[in-house]
Amino acid sequence: MNARHKQGLILAIHPTSRGFGWALFESAIAPVDWGLTRVSTKRNARSLARLEKLLNRYDPKVVVFEEFSDRPARRAKRIQELCRQMIVLCSKRGLYTPIYSRETIRECFESSGARTRHDIALSIADHIEVFRRRLPRERKRWDSEDVRQSLFDAVALALTYFAVDGRKAVPS
Amino acid sequence: MPPLLPNYLRTLRMRWGMSQRELATLLGISESALSLCETQVRPPTVNLVIGAEVIFGQSAREAFPAIYAQTERNVLRRAAAFSKRLEHDSDDTVKMKQRLLTEMIARSEVDNKHL
Numbered sequence: 413m414n415a416r417h418k419q420g421l422i423l424a425i426h427p428t429s430r431g432f433g434w435a436l437f438e439s440a441i442a443p444v445d446w447g448l449t450r451v452s453t454k455r456n457a458r459s460l461a462r463l464e465k466l467l468n469r470y471d472p473k474v475v476v477f478e479e480f481s482d483r484p485a486r487r488a489k490r491i492q493e494l495c496r497q498m499i500v501l502c503s504k505r506g507l508y509t510p511i512y513s514r515e516t517i518r519e520c521f522e523s524s525g526a527r528t529r530h531d532i533a534l535s536i537a538d539h540i541e542v543f544r545r546r547l548p549r550e551r552k553r554w555d556s557e558d559v560r561q562s563l564f565d566a567v568a569l570a571l572t573y574f575a576v577d578g579r580k581a582v583p584s
Numbered sequence: 585m586p587p588l589l590p591n592y593l594r595t596l597r598m599r600w601g602m603s604q605r606e607l608a609t610l611l612g613i614s615e616s617a618l619s620l621c622e623t624q625v626r627p628p629t630v631n632l633v634i635g636a637e638v639i640f641g642q643s644a645r646e647a648f649p650a651i652y653a654q655t656e657r658n659v660l661r662r663a664a665a666f667s668k669r670l671e672h673d674s675d676d677t678v679k680m681k682q683r684l685l686t687e688m689i690a691r692s693e694v695d696n697k698h699l
Contacts, residue, residue, distance in 0.1 A: 421588050421589075438588055443595075444589060444595050445595060446598070469623060470589070542598065542599050542601075545601055
């Protein structure tokens, strides 16, 4: 672990079509706060305002995002724009903003045999009890995505940070 | 690891799947008072600190590290002044008081070793 990692909170953000899921960690086994932010109108502006509120309240040192512009996990144009704006907001505050591809996240959970996002959510619920009751049921082809999945996506991002960047020196 | 949040009331509540309304009812305070404390707008009351310890079994030091640290600093500062005043006397009661202060400082040093 590096010094900055030891001193700061890690916030992971996973935007969706209806807002964003977020998770705040002190360490890989210590979630501090988590939630789902829902916005219905002016989605990007409101999502940014909510993120700013979170940054003001918790003052994290690292904000983790998922790759949003490259295949195979390319996101909708609005979400791509939101992610860029969020990264700019975090960078202006001098926060470290690592971005992980879905492949990197999958590799981190490979040892538990998790391949799909739902498998990863199951693995998280297995290891961190507090998330067990938030676990969405497995999505059928005809279902729309359960909003709680974005919470687990955010948690997976934070855990990926601890597994990957937590071992390296964080650029200052 | 040193605590990173001023208080962990929200973390404890969410860890146990409780709503603000449920915890506020247990603590005997209003939901808004609990919310203000959780978001660090208002400092916790004695009732809330003790109530949280009763409910979650976490000491005030663990659940409310900021206010604990602040109180500890203030007490230690006063203890230093008090100890100086005691230097002029040497009866048994004074020795007992000095021992208490020494033990208090030692305890605090052990507890804050990680900082």
